[in-house]
Amino acid sequence: MSSRYNHREVEPKWRERWAASAIDRALAPSAAEGKKKAYVLEMFPYPSGRIHVGHSRNYTMGDVIARFRRSNGYNVLHPMGWDAFGLPAENAAMERGIHPKGWTYDNIAAMREQLKLLGLAIDWSRELATCDATYYKHQQAMFLAFWKNDLVYRKKQKVNWDPVDNTVLANEQVVDGKGWRSGATVETRELEQWVFRVTAYADDLLDALTKLDKWPDKVRLMQSNWIGKSQGAKIWWDIASAPNFLPPSPAGEPNHARDPIEVYTTRPDTLFGASFLALAPDHPLTKAIAEQRPDVAAFVAECAALGTSEADIEKAEKKGVDLGVRVKHPFDPSWELPVWAANFVLSSYGTGAIFGSPAGDQRDLDFANKYKLPFKPVVLPPGEDAATYTVTKDAYTDDGVIYNSRFLDGLSTRDAITRAIEELVKLEKGEATTQYRLRDWGVSRQRYWGCPIPAIHCAKCGVVPVPAKDLPVTLPEDITFDKDKPGNPLDRHPTWKHVKCPSCGGEAQRETDTLDTFVDSSWYFARFTDPTNPDAPFDKKLASYWLPVDQYVGGIEHAVLHLLYSRFFTRAMRDCGFLDGVTDGEPFASLFTQGMVVHETYKSASGTWLLPEDTDLRDGKRVEIKTGAAVDVGAIEKMSKSKKNVVDLDAFIQDFGADVARWFVLSDSPPERDVEWTASGVKGAWNFVQRVWTLTEAHGHPAPKPGESAPAMEPDAHALRQLAHRAIQSVTDDIENFRFNVAVARGYELVNAIAKLKGQTAGSVFARGEALRILSQLISPFMPHLAEECWEKLGFTGFVATAAWPVADPELAARNTVTLPIQVNGKKRAEIDAPKGAAEADVRELALQHEAVKPFLEGVTIRKVIVVTDRIVNIVAN
RNA sequence: GCGAGCGUGGCGAAACCGGUAGACGCAGCGGACUUAAAAUCCGUUCGCCGCAAGGCGGUGCGGGUUCAAGUCCCGCCGCUCGCACCA
Numbered sequence: 001m002s003s004r005y006n007h008r009e010v011e012p013k014w015r016e017r018w019a020a021s022a023i024d025r026a027l028a029p030s031a032a033e034g035k036k037k038a039y040v041l042e043m044f045p046y047p048s049g050r051i052h053v054g055h056s057r058n059y060t061m062g063d064v065i066a067r068f069r070r071s072n073g074y075n076v077l078h079p080m081g082w083d084a085f086g087l088p089a090e091n092a093a094m095e096r097g098i099h100p101k102g103w104t105y106d107n108i109a110a111m112r113e114q115l116k117l118l119g120l121a122i123d124w125s126r127e128l129a130t131c132d133a134t135y136y137k138h139q140q141a142m143f144l145a146f147w148k149n150d151l152v153y154r155k156k157q158k159v160n161w162d163p164v165d166n167t168v169l170a171n172e173q174v175v176d177g178k179g180w181r182s183g184a185t186v187e188t189r190e191l192e193q194w195v196f197r198v199t200a201y202a203d204d205l206l207d208a209l210t211k212l213d214k215w216p217d218k219v220r221l222m223q224s225n226w227i228g229k230s231q232g233a234k235i236w237w238d239i240a241s242a243p244n245f246l247p248p249s250p251a252g253e254p255n256h257a258r259d260p261i262e263v264y265t266t267r268p269d270t271l272f273g274a275s276f277l278a279l280a281p282d283h284p285l286t287k288a289i290a291e292q293r294p295d296v297a298a299f300v301a302e303c304a305a306l307g308t309s310e311a312d313i314e315k316a317e318k319k320g321v322d323l324g325v326r327v328k329h330p331f332d333p334s335w336e337l338p339v340w341a342a343n344f345v346l347s348s349y350g351t352g353a354i355f356g357s358p359a360g361d362q363r364d365l366d367f368a369n370k371y372k373l374p375f376k377p378v379v380l381p382p383g384e385d386a387a388t389y390t391v392t393k394d395a396y397t398d399d400g401v402i403y404n405s406r407f408l409d410g411l412s413t414r415d416a417i418t419r420a421i422e423e424l425v426k427l428e429k430g431e432a433t434t435q436y437r438l439r440d441w442g443v444s445r446q447r448y449w450g451c452p453i454p455a456i457h458c459a460k461c462g463v464v465p466v467p468a469k470d471l472p473v474t475l476p477e478d479i480t481f482d483k484d485k486p487g488n489p490l491d492r493h494p495t496w497k498h499v500k501c502p503s504c505g506g507e508a509q510r511e512t513d514t515l516d517t518f519v520d521s522s523w524y525f526a527r528f529t530d531p532t533n534p535d536a537p538f539d540k541k542l543a544s545y546w547l548p549v550d551q552y553v554g555g556i557e558h559a560v561l562h563l564l565y566s567r568f569f570t571r572a573m574r575d576c577g578f579l580d581g582v583t584d585g586e587p588f589a590s591l592f593t594q595g596m597v598v599h600e601t602y603k604s605a606s607g608t609w610l611l612p613e614d615t616d617l618r619d620g621k622r623v624e625i626k627t628g629a630a631v632d633v634g635a636i637e638k639m640s641k642s643k644k645n646v647v648d649l650d651a652f653i654q655d656f657g658a659d660v661a662r663w664f665v666l667s668d669s670p671p672e673r674d675v676e677w678t679a680s681g682v683k684g685a686w687n688f689v690q691r692v693w694t695l696t697e698a699h700g701h702p703a704p705k706p707g708e709s710a711p712a713m714e715p716d717a718h719a720l721r722q723l724a725h726r727a728i729q730s731v732t733d734d735i736e737n738f739r740f741n742v743a744v745a746r747g748y749e750l751v752n753a754i755a756k757l758k759g760q761t762a763g764s765v766f767a768r769g770e771a772l773r774i775l776s777q778l779i780s781p782f783m784p785h786l787a788e789e790c791w792e793k794l795g796f797t798g799f800v801a802t803a804a805w806p807v808a809d810p811e812l813a814a815r816n817t818v819t820l821p822i823q824v825n826g827k828k829r830a831e832i833d834a835p836k837g838a839a840e841a842d843v844r845e846l847a848l849q850h851e852a853v854k855p856f857l858e859g860v861t862i863r864k865v866i867v868v869t870d871r872i873v874n875i876v877a878n
Numbered sequence: 879g880c881g882a883g884c885g886u887g888g889c890g891a892a893a894c895c896g897g898u899a900g901a902c903g904c905a906g907c908g909g910a911c912u913u914a915a916a917a918u919c920c921g922u923u924c925g926c927c928g929c930a931a932g933g934c935g936g937u938g939c940g941g942g943u944u945c946a947a948g949u950c951c952c953g954c955c956g957c958u959c960g961c962a963c964c965a
Contacts, residue, residue, distance in 0.1 A: 678904080
């Protein structure tokens with residue numbers, strides 16, 4: 001009597017039982033004596049509406065780890081929440097007249113139900129949403145603490161300004177120099193911004209990367225590049241002469257037009273090759289001169305107008321204008337150099353000024369060639385002759401021996417850098433310095449749907465923090481969104497921003513900027529450790545117990561920003577007294593970046609995107625079901641709503657079940673690589689589910705308990721036992737090492753082997769029952785519903801989800817004979833079976849006497865026989 | 879331009895420290911069951927030569943190290959990702 005496995009009944013049944021027994025709750029530290037903790041976390045989602053099967057991969061991977069750890073006796077924390085502030089809610093409000101709050105919470109409710117259908121072992125009692133005042137209240141408190149500790153400050157910063165939407169745009173919202181929504185040309189504006197002092201930790205954030213050995217090298221490298229530490233020197237170039245209109249420098253006042261020009265370089269060894277200085281178009285001196293010289297003003301305007309897109313910059317020709325200023329060479333006051341403004345000098349890096357040493361820098365060389373500035377080589381490449389070596393169009397940027405450089409002559413690049421800095425220090429013309437590419441983090445956003453910044457602007461007292469007793473500063477709900485009135489709705493609100501100054505009691509205004517949503521996600525992992533605490537972001541003891549996150553799982557797209565900000569935040573929380581258990585400031589001990597789910601894209605004849613479910617394969621051609629018309633099959637891309645190449649999760653689970661979805665997204669492709677969602681792959685997973693169930697049901701006996709002694713059995717039954725115990729070893733190892741696709745393959749192997757053993761003897765029944773028990777346990781992290789159903793069918797009580805992970809019997813798992821390939825001159829000619837660990841001499845004899853080997857040894861001399869124990873024999877002969 | 883990664887059957891892939899290349903899945907082919915189909919089950923499937931036993935070739939291309947290379951080294955080609963005038 002066999003019945004088809006009915007996921008529509010089985011899956012909800014087990015989810016209800018798990019929930020009723022609260023098995024997914026993390027234990028309080030006091031209740032978890034003797035257990036190790038495991039904090040498993042997937043990057044929490046933005047509640048955009050509905051989830052598709054593509055989203056499920058990330059959560060499934062985390063779930064496999066969480067379930068695996070629980071089976072291995074850990075106290076597991078596996079929570080879920082919502083990254084709930086952000087622009088899409090405001091866009092929806094504008095487009096559809098819905099309130100961002102309602103839209104967001106509706107989406108959360110829908111997505112929570114969808115996620116629950118996946119059967120994830122999540123402690124839902126800890127759910128949080130960053131848009132709850134109960135959450136952002138603590139964020140505001142931490143903001144104030146950071147402010148007090150000088151980790152928050154205000155600064156005029158260049159921003160991308162959309163003049164139509166009246167708002168700041170993030171870099172990724174600027175497409176080809178135009179605002180992504182309005183299409184208006186983006187301007188650069190200077191705005192007073194709230195800034196987090198990330199650079200305070202620049203060195204630590206960089207150095208600590210070496211200790212994050214459970215992070216992908218790629219991510220560590222990306223962060224390292226992003227921080228971009230470089231060692232060099234600051235050099236001060238005294239003004240020799242300047243246009244008369246520049247006023248003289250008042251003594252003691254810095255940053256004046258006639259002050260020495262500060263330049264940053266990593267190559268002070270090439271100072272004697274210098275032939276000009278170049279300043280950024282918005283360098284203070286450039287701007288001062290532009291006020292008096294129309295040609296310079298025109299040049300500055302031209303640079304500002306040039307698009308900010310990378311392609312524009314790439315194509316832009318090196319251009320400049322002579323500013324009419326002359327400076328003295330630091331090593332020789334009689335040597336004067338011209339000062340130019342140049343479009344390739346960035347004001348945002350270093351000091352916004354460089355010295356041009358054309359023979360050693362391609363940009364400088366291009367520039368010098370264009371404007372006929374002189375240059376001479378000062379670094380002699382290895383193997384070149386100083387008498388004949390010349391530079392014309394290609395600069396030499398590598399190391400060499402310094403020449404044409406007076407006291408630096410004959411030194412290596414490295415020694416010359418040290419020597420040059422020594423001399424600069426002696427002459428008080430410069431000093432060694434370190435530069436970072438990393439900038440402080442501007443967090444001001446002119447938006448409604450974000451965490452209000454707890455600050456008040458008072459004409460008398462300046463910028464005043466909101467007193468702790470007045471937190472949270474909540475968002476007003478009576479807000480209007482109007483397409484015709486762009487900008488920040490908070491700013492337009494009739495009453496919200498008008499408050500009394502907490503300091504003087506006078507009329508004042510609230511800060512109407514809200515925080516970048518990356519702030520919300522920079523500490524949510526810590527809030528999960530104590531998610532309902534009303535008085536503090538989290539209890540220190542609880543956070544110390546759970547943190548760091550033992551396994552973090554998410555997309556590579558967050559390799560830099562989210563992960564770097566979280567590392568910053570953890571250090572800042574530590575140093576402001578919120579956190580004391582994470583002394584190294586690292587929030588995520590181990591990181592896994594998973595690949596995406598990709599799918600073909602389909603376009604109808606009229607050019608609109610089609611959902612996969614609206615198409616069908618007929619005679620090998622893809623057609624639109626409604627019309628029968630041919631469909632244009634496009635590239636295989638990441639599943640996304642905009643291209644409609646998505647498979648809806650609800651519908652899929654209805655048709656095939658959550659276990660099929662979970663099994664499929666983990667099979668075939670390695671987890672870090674993308675996996676293509678295909679109908680045939682689904683079929684494979686579906687067949688497997690059916691096969692596991694059919695075999696389990698057909699067995700018809702209770703399975704032996706773990707450790708139960710086995711009866712005598714036939715060799716094929718014994719072989720199944722061996723395979724099952726080896727599968728335990730392999731799958732355990734595969735999960736531990738994130739090789740889920742290999743674990744899946746082991747599952748197929750075990751099922752194939754179980755199906756092959758047909759006998760009904762006591763031995764066979766035992767072996768089959770044991771193998772089925774092991775199978776149900778090994779698949780339980782992957783297909784938890786099916787595993788429970790099988791576990792129950794095999795006569796066990798309680799949940800397989802909470803049963804102890806199976807342990808392989810070492811004797812059964814061990815291989816006592818091994819098959820050794822025998823090679824002659826590296827080509828395989830035969831195989832022999834030998835006892836494991838057989839003596840070299842014995843194996844050697846077996847190999848040489850083998851019938852299949854002999855013909856290849858005739859007429860040649862055996863030079864050498866290599867025997868690698870338990871691996872291979874290679875006979876070298878000629 | 880700089881940096882990193884990848885390249886294996888018709889497809890997704892596996893291969894631990896250099897030791898039988900292609901596990902496992904999909905698709906294909908042949909067969910069983912069936913009036914038929916679906917489902918299921920069994921067999922088979924890198925290419926070439928051969929009736930077969932077997933042989934030869936084969937991990938993007940070209941070299942090298944080694945008894946032995948998908949794996950290590952050098953040089954190309956292609957693809958993907960990150961950064962991008964960073965001084």
